[in-house]
Amino acid sequence: MRAPGLTGMLALALPLAAHHRPVAAQQQPAARVAQAVNADVFAAHLTLLADDALEGRGTGERGGETAAKYLAAQFARLGLEPAGDAGTYYHHIPLVGRRFTSTLRLSADTLVPGEDFVAYLAGTDTMATARGEAVFVGYGIVAPEQRWNDYAGADVRGKIVVALAGTPADQDSALFRDARPEYAFRQYKVDEAARRGAAAALVVYRGGVMPVPWPSIAQSWLGEQVQLDPPARAGSLLIGGWLNEPAARRLVEQGGADFRTLAESAARPGFRAVPLRAALDVGVAARTRRIPAANVVGRLPGRGSLAGEAVVLGAHYDHLGIGAPVAEDSIYNGAVDNASGTAGMLTVAEAMVRGAARPARSVLFVGFGAEEQGLLGSESFVNRPPVPLRQIAAMVNLDALNLTSESRDIAALGAELSSLGSLFRSAAAAEGYRLTPRSSPVLVEAMQQDFFNRSDQAPFARAGVPALFLYAAAHDLVGRPAGAGKAELDRYLERHYHQPSDDLRQGLDPRVAVRQLRVVTRTLLAAANQRSQAVWSANAPYRSAGERRVSRDQ
Numbered sequence: 111m112r113a114p115g116l117t118g119m120l121a122l123a124l125p126l127a128a129h130h131r132p133v134a135a136q137q138q139p140a141a142r143v144a145q146a147v148n149a150d151v152f153a154a155h156l157t158l159l160a161d162d163a164l165e166g167r168g169t170g171e172r173g174g175e176t177a178a179k180y181l182a183a184q185f186a187r188l189g190l191e192p193a194g195d196a197g198t199y200y201h202h203i204p205l206v207g208r209r210f211t212s213t214l215r216l217s218a219d220t221l222v223p224g225e226d227f228v229a230y231l232a233g234t235d236t237m238a239t240a241r242g243e244a245v246f247v248g249y250g251i252v253a254p255e256q257r258w259n260d261y262a263g264a265d266v267r268g269k270i271v272v273a274l275a276g277t278p279a280d281q282d283s284a285l286f287r288d289a290r291p292e293y294a295f296r297q298y299k300v301d302e303a304a305r306r307g308a309a310a311a312l313v314v315y316r317g318g319v320m321p322v323p324w325p326s327i328a329q330s331w332l333g334e335q336v337q338l339d340p341p342a343r344a345g346s347l348l349i350g351g352w353l354n355e356p357a358a359r360r361l362v363e364q365g366g367a368d369f370r371t372l373a374e375s376a377a378r379p380g381f382r383a384v385p386l387r388a389a390l391d392v393g394v395a396a397r398t399r400r401i402p403a404a405n406v407v408g409r410l411p412g413r414g415s416l417a418g419e420a421v422v423l424g425a426h427y428d429h430l431g432i433g434a435p436v437a438e439d440s441i442y443n444g445a446v447d448n449a450s451g452t453a454g455m456l457t458v459a460e461a462m463v464r465g466a467a468r469p470a471r472s473v474l475f476v477g478f479g480a481e482e483q484g485l486l487g488s489e490s491f492v493n494r495p496p497v498p499l500r501q502i503a504a505m506v507n508l509d510a511l512n513l514t515s516e517s518r519d520i521a522a523l524g525a526e527l528s529s530l531g532s533l534f535r536s537a538a539a540a541e542g543y544r545l546t547p548r549s550s551p552v553l554v555e556a557m558q559q560d561f562f563n564r565s566d567q568a569p570f571a572r573a574g575v576p577a578l579f580l581y582a583a584a585h586d587l588v589g590r591p592a593g594a595g596k597a598e599l600d601r602y603l604e605r606h607y608h609q610p611s612d613d614l615r616q617g618l619d620p621r622v623a624v625r626q627l628r629v630v631t632r633t634l635l636a637a638a639n640q641r642s643q644a645v646w647s648a649n650a651p652y653r654s655a656g657e658r659r660v661s662r663d664q
Contacts, residue, residue, distance in 0.1 A: 155184075167449075178200065190410055226356070241390070244386040245272065407496060408474070412472040415470075446510045447509070447607065450582075456475075506579075534629070555599075
């Protein structure tokens, strides 16, 4: 039997909300609002957002536009004020799609795109070339707190930088303990090369280091890249890219060196950059198209002297749209990722309205677009916020909820980084949760994989706004054996994450979301009502950005 279409689903969602009455007025305000979180409301939103009628909510596609209109309609139904552009609920995301054609020559050797390398334009140019001497900069890391500087004594201005993927810890586990995870990422290495004045930066892919196989990386970069217009660009860098390890070996050997010896030297303290004595010639051209996309923003106004400030509850409504079929299914519905978070955001908004919340600060409810393209909706929001950044007191993000099993514990990534953590802890206790132990397998993996920097809270944190990410994985599941939480997470990641099977046939239970969303509701109200804005902890990597945010004149 075919699932009901969009019109039928809208008819289903609205009556449920209409019959949802405020709870008893004699309860304390936070408890009263939290009790207004309703499983039926959540189920209606989830069922619609994950329906085939929304065609996987692809960015720039009909399904994504329909989802944005649905969010705006729900905000209007609840009486939330439009907080987007020009008195609307829509906050424009300036997106472009770019396809790159590239060439790379090593002396007389022409390398093959997709097999040996991939390259892209780092700025807004339609084409660029970089020619000259290549310089090996080890891992391309400058980390004063680790007493590490791969660029020490090197002048790479106008040159082509070659850096290894990963960190020295990949060769020596005694190095880079508790280091910032982004040091391992391609983007960090390209950005650091830009700060040093390089003309191009190529990161060497190594199979034993990278969890993603080379063909997947190549396929991704040979396809269309969705970016903000104009893309962020630092310094004079023209070209970035990946260099497959066999091609890197050929490059090093043409200069008379041994790749293995050079790579091993990169993991020794005191490493110094090495000229490769081989010239590279890299060229990239781009074709560009504009892509329509928007965040959707509604405001619950605050009361009193703090009403001009705001706390943000966000969730990305986009997913992957219609793609390559798997088991004859080509719609990537994204039920958990992230129809669940978007439905949760709408359900909390409804609870605040039906529960007659009267927060001191305003609450901004935001459906972010283009998250799957690289957090572009949230980055655009932070670049051009509806209220000045210094007036955004806190941000909570919902990106996938636990909808399978009740748990005794709950986690928010980033809780240890700011005073929001104590608010979350109190909210969790009020709903009968204990916090997930940081030593649990689910949180150890989350920290190792740097999940905090991989969803829409990250641009807020980098801009200095204290933020939390409600984490979907639990450690201690009710009625399940020890370790079941990690096994359940692994099963989802292996079978359903970014696959057409992430749909409602997984056996999701909307009732499991209720207590989680009550914790979110209490946390938001606490952040909205406390006298001072949330602050970063002394050791948080975002503390300096937070101090700049509140001191700047915006």
